[in-house]
Amino acid sequence: MYLYSLTLQRATGIVCAINGSFSGGKSQEIVVARGKLLELLRPDDNGKIQTLLSVETFGAIRSLAQFRLTGSQKDYIVVGSDSGRIVILEYNKEKNVFDKIHQETFGKSGCRRIVPGQYLGIDPKGLNHVSRKWTEAVDNGANMLVTVPGGGDGPSGVLVCAENFVIYKNQGHPDLRAVIPRRADLPAERGVLIVSAATHKQKAMFFFLLQTEYGDIFKVTLDHDNDHVTELKIKYFDTIPVTSSMCVLKSGHLFAASEFGNHAFYQFQGIGDDADVESSSASLMETEEGFQPVFFQPRRLKNLLRIDQVESLCPIMDMKVVNLFEEETPQIFTLCGRGPRSSLRILRPGLAISEMAVHIREDGRINEWRAPGKRTIAKVGSNRLQVVIALSGGELVYFEVDITGQLIEVDKHEMNGDVACLDIAPVPEGRQRSRFLAVGSYDNTIRILTLDPDEGMQDLSVQSVSSAPESLLFLEVQASVGGEDGADHPASLFLNAGLQNGVLFRTVVDMVTGQLSDSRSRFLGLRAPKLFSIIVRGKRAMLCLSSRPWLGYIHQGHFLLTPLSYETLEYAASFASDQCAEGVVAVAGDALRVFTIERLGETFNETVIPLRYTPRKFVLQPKRKLLVIIESDQKAFSAEEREAAKKECFEASGTGENGNGNAEKMENGGDDEDKDDPLSDENYGYPNAESERWVSCIRVLDPKTASTTCLLELQENEAAFSICTVNFHDKEYGTLLAVGTAKGLQFWPKKSSTAGFIHIYRFLEDGRSLELLHKTQVEGVPTALCQFQGRLLAGIGPVLRLYDLGKRRLLRKCENKLFPNTIVSIHTYRDRIYVGDIQEWILETWTDDECKLIIDRF
Secondary structure (H helix, E strand, O other): OOOOOOOOOOOOOOOEEEEEOOOOOOOOEEEEEEOOEEEEEEEOOOOOEEEEEEEEOOOOEEEEEEEOOOOOOOOEEEEEEOOOEEEEEEEEOOOOEEEEEEEEEOOOOOOOOOOOOOOOOOOOOOOOOOOOOOOOOOOOOOOEEEEOOOOOOOOOOEEEEEOOEEEEEEOOEEEEEEEOOEEOOOOOOOOOOEEEEEEEEOOOOEEEEEEEOOOEEEEEEEEEEOOEEEEEEEEEEEEOOOEEEEEEEOOOEEEEEEOOOOEEEEEEOOOOOOOOOEEEOOOOOEEOOEEOOOEEOOOOOOOEEEEEEEOOOOOEEEEEEEOOOOOOOOEEEEEEOOHHHOEEEEEEEOEOEEEEEOOOOOOOOOOOOOOOOOOOEEEEEEOOOEEEEEEOOOEEEEEEEOOOOOEEEEEEEEOOOOEEEEEEOOOOOOOOOOOEEEEEEOOOEEEEEEOOOOOOOOEEEEEEOOOOEEEEEEEEEOOEOOHHHOOEOOOEEEEEEEEOOOEEEEEEEOOOOOOEEEEEEEEOOOOOOEEEEEEEOOEEEEEEEOOOEEEEEEEOOEEEEEEEOOOOOOEEEEEOOOOOOOEEEEEEOOEEEEEEEOOOOOOEEEEEEEOOOOEEEEEEEOOOOEEEEEEEEEOOOOHHHHHHHHHHHHHHHOOOOOOOOHHHHHHOOOOOOOOOOOOOHHHHOOOOOOOOOEEEEEEEEEOOOOEEEEEEEOOOOEEEEEEEEEOOOOOOOOOEEEEEEEEOOEOOOOOEOOEEEEEEEEEEOOOOEEEEEEEEEEOOOEEEEEEEOOEEEEEEOOEEEEEEEOOOOEEEEEEEOOOOOOEEEEEEEOOEEEEEEOOOEEEEEOOHHHHHHHHHHO
16 A cells, blocks of 8 residues: 655745756756656747646755766756755656666755755766865855856856855956946845856857846856956846746746746847946955945846746745635635735636637538438537438438548448437548447447448447436547657547436447446536537547536646636537637537637636735635735835835836836736836835835735725834634624734844734725724734634733723733743634644643633633
């Protein structure tokens, strides 16, 4: 027996990423580590990122590196993990797997500081041993090393990325130092650190892309004569969201694995040869106060163009599962992101689709065939060369298409009763006809008949099912496991049947004898599934229309049956045009819809609602179906201050007020990227303020309309950290909202705050607005709030305290000071209180009698 720990959805955050030709040839792929997942990605011809392979490693991947042996045409992957080993992997495109070539144990398991699993250095042209040849002290603020190409490709050495500087070092070579340009609005006490780097190397040139913690990318070049470097230059390139890794592909693309929010795929529009802000080692000037800084102002993207993005929930700040929309399955509500990339995401199970059109007309030739006597045509099945018609009474009429394109009647066959459904298998490659016809009858049987002219539509096999079949579909599955260049498995023929009891029945058809085997069933919905053949990624797939639509398709060598995140459909068929290569035309009610299916292999379809600041927590109002969210950010300006600063910037530059209204769009669930705004917060981040500055707001949001009904901005440097709804014994106000805040919170040099407060709000306008009743000052930061037996439980530092509602403030009833650490969460179940602190879970029980006794003592 093997036990696996599998998540509902794979991790979306990326720890590190590398690029190379892992499948061999000229194609380039990207390998990413998503915690314990190792994935192989490849951009298609349209610039969309596709996942070729996803492998569960059951461990924490700490580092990745790629290398190529001399004379080889493919790259290998080196993985460092918490296993205490490094593993060398090769991608096998025929089997679509990572083959382990070698593994080496170098330390104990676990992410230990003394075990060197976090960093990897690759040099396939050195010897099979390592010896220390040179040691030199580096800057105290150094945090990253970037390898400089050597041999015939460059001068060798390393770039030392330190606070405010980039330094070139090599054995026996004098240091070259250049200052990193800084934003003009960055406070003087704030330094600039490099957090991500990428190298682009060609035969005649190379350069580096370095990104700072603020998202600004700089192009770094070295002027050199053989092994001697004469100058180090740093030029402003572009600004994108902060990344954990960057990969420059030879195809002229940049993959940016974002630290927070969605990952992006960019196309190079230029390589930064235009005039822009630049600093160099030759122009470095030292004054009495230190080195002279170089300033720049971020601008819109000039060298990069975003062409695709990969959804990421990282980091998830809070999450709840509830069916607010009264759909078939509950929705998952998550608070994601940080700062200007913050969002509320609503996850629905199913694949995402893009609707292309809602009306279409089609003209074509008509071939007419009249049924004999008074019989009517009941059912029809066809492929590209064959047609079978079922008449009322159970007679089957078989036609074939001749070389002139005309239908020729070939054979007839009488069934024992009316035909419920039928389908013809697809014509095999290189053949003139298919041998198999499937016929479903109302006696709960499915029969396979031969269409061979010499055998006269004889029965080959019979299958009993649990209910009368409503729809039949042959599906020939030929999985290309290696992607575009991989080899195909031998085709398998499956017969799928939608039964009237809502079950999808699936069985394997022997392609020689027609016998049925390996039968499986799955309940899809309350309506009998109707089955239709469509094309997805160039291969046949199955669309099942029950109470909700489902898609059966091949992904990474496996057959998946996944619901679509779309409304109920009646009928569907494949649709292709110049604008829509692989579409689906479907009937929904009285409308005709054309759509495409996107992001195969994903579990959820996301609805993204942008937020103003970093979301901390949220609560639900199930009766009113609203959400209340608290948001807060440190070292940031309020939305009003940012808009005023933007207005001044636009007026000074003469560009007009292009950015006005962006904050209002974000608060009402508008687009998260305003293309007309040259300083979009989503791309460039918020302007940096002093470390003691906090901004915060309380938001009431209607998830159905994605609109904000109430937004309260906290004043006087307060920030919200906890929230809950509470019903006090006093029913005068009904359900109230409690919010815990801190004023002037600092984390360094030690954690401190000016004051803490618990705000009590009441709901107005049917819960769509808030009014402050009062706020109570407390001696610490209220990091956890929860209702308990008609009162409010608050975790304030290590103290657990019970409050009741007063006219002007909260009234302290009892408290427990036995907790050693700061309380971060409180949950109640009946008479039990579950308290989570920073280091462990503590279970505390208060009975009714104990509560009354403690309250009486007050």
